[in-house]
Amino acid sequence: MPIKTLTLTDHARRIARAMAHLAGRLDQPPSLDELAAVAAFSPYHFHRAYRALAGETPVETLARLRLSRAAAALLKSDAPMARIAREAGYASVPAFTRAFREAHGIPPGAYRARAGIGLEEDMLDRVDIVELPAIHLAALPHRGSYDAIGPVFARLTAWAAARGLMGEKARSFGVYHDDPTSMPDAQLRAHAALTVPPGTPLDPGMEIIATPALRCARLRFQGPYVEIEAAYDRLYGEWLPASGEEPADQPMMEEYLNDPRALPPSEWLTDILMPLKPR
Template identity: 30%
Template structure:
């Protein structure tokens, strides 16, 4: 998988002067567009669209300093409809406009070319299982929140705090299958997965029980799930688990991610310093 990802990155480099779509790169990587976006953002630490923007502006910056093309020619070459649009994007990355950069020979920022490699560390073993589930419902309370990559999500913390003990207990009583008990469910994420974009967050349970009128519900079609478990310092161990799933597990196993909600079951110790977590991700077998 990583070799094919690198083939896609080489394709990007050959075509920085024209639009390159995620669907095009996914075909080169022999996977789905959904999985390609997920893999790239997890491994690169940024959305694909942001990487493409930075790489184009990095190469455009070199051409600005070289002085062989007009600024308008450079803007058009790298996909901007006007010199003004290019100048705004250029300044956002480099901290200086293209005209000033050319006049003064300013130092510019650079987004290095991305390449991926698998680092095998034999000191840890990832615990996982594959589960086939029939259609089920996620039932609880839902809120629309911004995506936050590191640390606690303040919007989620405030939302859960406001639910009240009685409501949470009533939701928990509806749990009738695994993952058991209260779970955190994320759904309807923006395809770019850019930090700050919004998603649906459910403080809920997985159930087949009838849905009370005052609760929110999400019907999840039948499908296959990869379930990853770990125990350790919270939330550091959980954040490491997320990274390892995409950096280690997916490249080494015949599965790819598919559209669907992501479900997290976390059981912290009384002092909150450590936790046992189960991460449920919707997957499908990679076509041979």
């Protein structure tokens, strides 16, 4: 492998390590010096290297992850708004409201009252049956809450970008092996995955997932990732019984169609893919 590619791969791995360190400490965020040490960069150069490879600053990563966690708390708990604001890093509810509205296009109180922004009455009318061709995926495993898989995707993306694998044809998938309501979060199994050419060398800890051609029910969901589970409930509870279809013995997948760092959560697009038995 050329020296330049080796160096870029090494830098990407180190920045991904810093991102994971930050994501695991949202309540007590590490200083820039601590992040630089985790990434084995000089503090004088870490911030520029992070921004170049992550596409955002550490402060922006922290704010984005905290607001995503706040959205999940609004949907999945009855925690007081003041506590959610404080845990998101804001000294007051008005400051949190301004930031949340800027990110999600709706104030947090209205977001909670509406149970999110992505679920629409006619959503199931947009389910279609598609043929997913066989795909070859480089994957990183994740154990734990599906809401916490974001840093794993960040590591995978940094690895792929360093190897020139993030071109226009690259596709990003999540593979979800369990029902998150059926077991404790710590036991949930998933993979963050990207399409790669066969024969691509992997780093330690990575896996190849080769899926066969599949017939799938596809539901295109627009909105924050923390709302997707409610779309699953409707897909299984309403669409599937009325469809006459049977799920195949393959895990659920999600394909992520745009970059969450570049767009507000209201514009994130995800294809929810339910493998089906052949007709």
